[in-house]
Amino acid sequence: MPVRVSEFSWQQTPAAVFLSLPLRGVCVRDADVFCGESYLKVNFPPFLFEVFLYAPIDDGNSKAKIGNDMILFTLYKKDPVMWETLSMPGVDKETMQRIREKSILQAQEKAKEATEAKATAKREDQRYALGVMMKIEEEERKKIEDMKENERKKATRELEDWKESQRQAEKQKSIPRKEKCQRGKQAEERGAPKPPSLPRKAPSAARLPQRGRNWENIFSEKLKEDSVPAPRSAGNIQISFTPRAFPTALRESQVAEEEEWLRKQAEARRALSTDLPEFSDLKEEEKNPDWLKEKGNKLFATENYLAAVDAYNLAIRLNSKIPLLYLNRAACHLKLRNLHKAIEDSSKACKIMKLHLRSTHPTQLYKTMRRRFGI
Structure with a gap:
């Protein structure tokens, strides 16, 4: 139940009403003030104050100031008259x-x-x-x-200027030609003799046909044609590539590591055929731990965690030296809420990786981990 506040003080003028409401611990953030034309309400849990005003007020211009455990209201009246009381007398619940x-x-x-x-x-x-x-x-x-x-x-103006300059140049060139033609016509009319024509030059020896040299050129070209070999006959070239078990190109610096990996894979396959006769009905790819690891990863991605655990179990039985298999199986156990098994697989993976780090040279650590463990 809210605690109703009855202690307050008020003063008035013909234009406004000044109301002081003491509330302990009141602040702007927690106080809820509602002001209407004939109704004023303050809710500050657990305190509640409401009053039904004697006459209507201008709620749009009225103000409230909160601070120092006090709320000060300045209510402007719509009609400039003095109120007998602050609240409306004789108000029932309805x-x-x-x-x-x-x-x-x-x-x-x-x-x-x-x-x-x-x-x-x-x-x-x-x-x-x-x-x-x-x-x-x-x-x-x-x-x-x-x-x-x-x-x-x-641009148009510049083009017109250029055309005009070209026309002027053509006119300047045509004037000397016209003068020369006019002078020739005047000389003919006067009967002046024509200038003697220059004698033709005799053909030089260089322009005369040289039959001996032409025959020599033809003979040398014939010899060149005879010395050109015949076109090579068409055929097919057979190229065979050395088979590789790795998708990367062959490098001399990694030949020893690749041979060691292939030898261990062959030993694992031989051990599978002798020590695990119950797996003889499996396919060839199902006997490969890497293939089983990828299969488990796909099952894990589809949220089939039990099938992924089975795939990782078979891969670990084939090769128990791959720490990533234990880590993936630990992730499956974690999804299945098998916390003890997840901790056990994580510990095994950590132990295998520590042993491998001790036995591997630092310069070859990154390449070996990426090639063998897939990380």
Whole structure:
């Protein structure tokens, strides 16, 4: 039950009412103040204060100041008259409920109107901003069009000037020709003798046909044709590549490691055929630990954890020196909530990796771990 506050003090003028409400520990964050035309409410758990005002007030301009364990209200009256009391006298429960509902509806309507006004103002601002942007873009477009037009006019003017200069040059060249023709015509009319024509030069020895040299050239070309070998006959070349068990290219620095890995794989297969006769009905790829590891990874990705555990179990029985198999099986046990088995597999993987790190040279550590363990 809320504790109703009855201790307060108030003063008034013909235009406003000043109300002081003491509340211990009140703060802006926790206090809920509601003010309507005829209803004032303050909810600060566990305290509750409400009053049904004597006359309507201007709730839009009224103010509340919270601080120092006190709430100070400044309520502006709609009608400049003096009130006899702060609260409305003789108010029953039905009237109180009606006033509450009316005040809440009025507050909701005002909030709705304020939201609509804010949205309208925002739309107007957006429309204004859009108009300004369109105006700026139009000015920029017009500026660019003017620049293009000026450049076009400039280029046209320069072209016309160049054509005019060409015409002037042609005129200057044609004037001497016309004068020369006129002078020749005048000389013919006067009966002047024509200038003697130059005698033709005798053909030089260099231009005479040289039959002996031509025959020598033909003979040398014939010899060259005879010395050219015949075209090579078509055929097929057979190329055979050395088979490899690794997808990477052969490197001399890794030949020893690859041979060691192949030898261990052969020993594992021989051990499988002698020590594990119950696996004789498996396919060839199912006897490969790497294939089983990939199969377990796919089953783990599809959340089939029990089948993935079976695949890792078979791979570990084939080769118990791969720590990644124990780690993957530990992940499956962790998904199945088998915590003890997950811890056991993780410990085995850690032990195998420590032994391998001690026996491997640091320079070959990264290559060996990537090639053998798939990490």
